[in-house]
Amino acid sequence: MEKREKFVAKTYAGLEEILLEELEQLGAENCKLSTRAVLFEGDMDTMYRANYFCRYALRILWQVGEFHFRDNKQFYEEIYKYPAEKVLKSNGTLAFSVTMKDAIFSTPLFAAQLAKDAVCDRFREKYDERPSVRKENPDVQFHIHIMGDRATLFLDSSGEPLYRRGYRVASHPAQISEVIAAAMVKLSGWQADCDLIDPMCGSGTILIEAVLAALNVPAGFFRRSFGFYRWKTFDQKRWEQIQDEADIRDDVPVNFYGSDISGRFIGMAKDNIREARLTDFIRVRRSPMNESRPVRTPSFVIFNPPYGERLDMEDIEQAYKEMGDTLKQHYAGCTAFIISSNVNALKNIGLHASKRFTLYNGALECKFMRFDLYKGTKNGDFRNLQNENSDN
Ligand SMILES: C[S@@+](CC[C@H](N)C(=O)[O-])C[C@H]1O[C@@H](n2cnc3c(N)ncnc32)[C@H](O)[C@@H]1O
Incomplete structure (x- = not known):
């Protein structure tokens, strides 16, 4: 049996639980919730599966080292010990990113340069040839997380973040992340048992993610590449079997x-829907x-109406009232x-929310609210206590 490895699946705040559930269904072991992340264990197949199937992950990091260090010298030596030649060709390209808290280094960039020197020196001393740095799209993207005197070394197996599904050919100025759109569909509880409508669909992200989920199309189906494609260890045959x-x-x-009120945005939705091969499904x-x-x-x-941030709306409160x-x-x-994200505007909907989640659309904290529109009253605001499924 292949060795158990440790991984971290990164996500947006608020999606950790649905990501954990998704990873467990894919066979990941020892899954644990963390901050904007889920820790899990598995073999390389699990890593391939997580990249290909997870709808709610942003990237999958493979933990390849963990150490304590006192000073720059020891940090360099510990990175030097990592056998980077297992994944990286000596004439290949690499990049380091660093996140740190309470560390001895003045800047993350300094730590990244030290780590890059350690890997390149190891190659030069052992193979007389060294890889070069490429910030964009390197063969191997390393990531180091430093907390005080403890460092964890990761390889980024995803490359481009996983919200880049590969079907988006048209770019709407206020498009929602594909991962958030998929999560909204999941959190809504919609089970592909009734029609789904997006009356402000912009470039169509929510509908596209809903159909892809309903048809069981893997989240990575349209992607042209993943970070691990250019690792020396990449097992093409196994990857195809997993697909x-x-x-x-x-x-x-x-x-x-x-x-959508805009013909231009409807044109974008059509382009994206065509690219996702869903023209037979979404009107x-x-x-x-x-x-x-x-x-x-x-x-x-x-x-996902305008929030009054990236798209202007003349009278945002009146617009929300009209939606309600x-x-x-x-x-x-x-x-x-x-x-x-516009809490004040949301009050103008004039309906009682029976459920609410906090989600993040980029840097914006948003409320994702459920409204049950009951039959039997003129204004639809009748609260049938027997039916109401409220968590707040
Ligand atoms: C935040 S964007 C939606 C983005 C979309 N979720 C996506 O991922 O592309 C809001 C959309 O609402 C549309 N909109 C604004 N006012 C509208 C109205 N009164 N009726 C229908 N659509 C409207 C805008 O044209 C815009 O495309």
Whole structure:
């Protein structure tokens, strides 16, 4: 049996638990929650699987060393000991990134340079040839995490962050991270058992992530590369076998509708949907939110309105009030989820949130709120206590 290795899956704050569950389902062992991360163990297959299948991870780091050090010299010596030639060719390229807290080094850059010197000196002394530094897209990206006098050495197995799924060909100015969009679909509890509507779909990220999840398409299906592709240890045959484990469905029995007030953004959504090969699944059209209606009831509505940060809205509070009015008047019997960083604007929705999560869209702290739009009252704000599933 292959050796057990230690890994760290990085993610956004608030997604640790769903990532842990996902890793366990992939066979990862000893999974533990950490801050914006999940620690786990497994073999190289587990590392390949995590990169290919995880929807909620940003990158997968392989822990290859851990040591204490007193001074620069000992730090250098400990890095020198790591047999980097196992993964890196002597004429290859490398880069180091460092995060640190309470460390002896004046800057992370200084620690990164010392570590790079140690690896390059080892190559020169042992093989008479040394790798060169390449900041962008190196063959091997090292990462060192330093806490006081303790350092942990990692190899970044993902390369480009895993939210770069590979289907996004059009770039919307306020697009949501693919990882957050996938997490919103998961946290909403939608189970591909009713239609899904995004009435402010922009470039279509939420709908695309929902269909990919419903069809069981691996999160990494469209990516052209992963960090480990250029490691000496890369096992192409094993990687292909792992990709073949994907059990992709060819249909899902519900419909997906997107609309947006901007024709330009609808054009972007169409481009991304085409690139993700989902034109048979998602219908998008130009239309304002107040004209959107569910085709069938119940439906799920998940959307990401402007927050008034990256996209201007003339009267943001009035706009949120109108969103609430549309949901109340036309979506009775449906479930709506809204993500926004604008807490004041959210108050204008005028509906009672039965559940709320805190998520981060980039640096912005957001509320992701559930609204149950009950039938039976004119304004849809009737609180059926028997049905209400509130955690707050
Ligand atoms: C934050 S962006 C959504 C980004 C999208 N989730 C993505 O990943 O590309 C908000 C979108 O709401 C749209 N929008 C603003 N006001 C609208 C309205 N009244 N009706 C429909 N769409 C609207 C904007 O055009 C914009 O595309």
